[in-house]
Amino acid sequence: MSLQYAIEKQVALAAVRRACALTSAVFNKLVKQETLTKDDKSPVTVADYSAQAVVNTILGHAFPTDPIVGEEDANDLRREEADKLRNRIVELANEALTADLGIGDIAEWGIGPGQERTLEELLDAIDRGNDQGGRVGRRWTLDPIDGTKGFLRGGQYAVCLALIVDGDVKLGIIGCPNLPVKSEEPEGQKGCIFAAVKGQGVEQMTISGANPTPIVIPPVAPGMLNLLESVEAAHADLSFNGRVSELLGITRPPTQMDSQAKYGCLVRGDGGVYLRMPTKAGYREKIWDHASGSLLVQEAGGVITNSLGQPLDFGLGRTLGANYGIVAAGRDVHALVLAAVQKARAEELEKAKA
Numbered sequence: 001m002s003l004q005y006a007i008e009k010q011v012a013l014a015a016v017r018r019a020c021a022l023t024s025a026v027f028n029k030l031v032k033q034e035t036l037t038k039d040d041k042s043p044v045t046v047a048d049y050s051a052q053a054v055v056n057t058i059l060g061h062a063f064p065t066d067p068i069v070g071e072e073d074a075n076d077l078r079r080e081e082a083d084k085l086r087n088r089i090v091e092l093a094n095e096a097l098t099a100d101l102g103i104g105d106i107a108e109w110g111i112g113p114g115q116e117r118t119l120e121e122l123l124d125a126i127d128r129g130n131d132q133g134g135r136v137g138r139r140w141t142l143d144p145i146d147g148t149k150g151f152l153r154g155g156q157y158a159v160c161l162a163l164i165v166d167g168d169v170k171l172g173i174i175g176c177p178n179l180p181v182k183s184e185e186p187e188g189q190k191g192c193i194f195a196a197v198k199g200q201g202v203e204q205m206t207i208s209g210a211n212p213t214p215i216v217i218p219p220v221a222p223g224m225l226n227l228l229e230s231v232e233a234a235h236a237d238l239s240f241n242g243r244v245s246e247l248l249g250i251t252r253p254p255t256q257m258d259s260q261a262k263y264g265c266l267v268r269g270d271g272g273v274y275l276r277m278p279t280k281a282g283y284r285e286k287i288w289d290h291a292s293g294s295l296l297v298q299e300a301g302g303v304i305t306n307s308l309g310q311p312l313d314f315g316l317g318r319t320l321g322a323n324y325g326i327v328a329a330g331r332d333v334h335a336l337v338l339a340a341v342q343k344a345r346a347e348e349l350e351k352a353k354a
């Protein structure tokens with residue numbers, strides 16, 4: 001008997017691998033070679049759209065009735081003045097879709113040599129990502145590039161794809177083209193994929209899908225605990241993290257990293273805690289920013305909650321609803337971290353009153 005979600009996992013891995021190849025190609029062709037000003041977002045835009053086109057094309061072919069909650073939509077691309085951008089997207093998406101078959105790939109999923117798509121097909125594929133999410137039914141959620149700032153810096157970013165059934169994450173893939181395969185060899189081979197299936201654990205493999213290896217969160221040696229956090233101060237309250245570290249007696253500096261690559265690092269024991277508290281009232285975390293990561297944590301033997309200790313709810317729509325932050329850690333440390341978070345929060349409220 002085959003394992004549950006075995007086909008979904010293979011298809012999702014094929015899609016994420018091709019999207020990772022595409023984003024790496026965009027970085028090498030556009031970001032490295034073109035002189036970029038800080039707020040020129042064009043290579044990111046090209047990569048976001050084309051990666052979503054690739055993943056949604058493959059999902060649409062393999063699972064034609066599954067809705068997709070994707071970050072991007074093609075509205076801007078359909079404008080007349082976007083013709084240069086459209087041409088680039090067609091070229092890049094087709095290059096990724098028609099590349100030779102790799103490990104586990106099957107041509108019936110619409111991939112491999114000769115399977116070019118037209119502009120209209122690719123725009124429609126991007127727009128397949130318009131599902132609004134919800135409590136009932138089966139749907140995918142996609143972040144074609146998570147950590148766009150990291151992508152532009154040549155740092156960490158991730159292609160994140162998850163399958164959600166009735167609000168419950170069943171399958172989560174995180175492709176990290178720039179993450180060292182071994183954390184102890186930061187200059188060694190780069191590019192990993194993490195794949196988790198509910199009830200079946202987590203695997204790390206190379207970016208081509210080779211060498212899948214089960215991983216669990218290792219127990220943290222005393223004094224070795226540290227925080228994984230955003231690079232961007234606008235995305236997480238980093239000074240709050242500092243206070244939590246202090247309360248926990250953590251002496252190691254935090255590891256700052258863009259994207260859901262942080263979840264991959266957490267599950268393989270690089271840093272024992274991922275803490276993300278809101279910086280401004282009103283921002284709602286998106287389901288595609290945490291669906292894959294949350295399953296990785298749980299399947300690797302960890303715990304993920306908000307700062308009130310409640311589970312994240314992926315059945316509310318495109319967002320996780322009211323934002324009480326995210327606390328993820330190994331099972332043995334999560335309760336300690338949560339207590340420190342709540343103490344730091346109480347201190348903040350006291351200070352605000354005074």
Ligand SMILES: Nc1ncnc2c1ncn2[C@@H]1O[C@H](COP(=O)(O)O)[C@@H](O)[C@H]1OP(=O)(O)O
Binds near residue numbers: 259260279
């Ligand atoms: N104010 C905010 N608070 C938390 N996350 C944010 C905020 N603004 C953007 N993001 C999202 O944070 C994610 C990256 O987080 P990290 O800093 O951990 O890499 C991105 O998905 C980004 O969304 P977007 O893709 O819309 O820019």
Ligand SMILES: [Mg+2]
Binds near residue numbers: 143145146288289
């Ligand atoms: Mg994101």
Ligand SMILES: [Mg+2]
Binds near residue numbers: 071145146148
């Ligand atoms: Mg994104």
Ligand SMILES: [Mg+2]
Binds near residue numbers: 071148
């Ligand atoms: Mg974005």
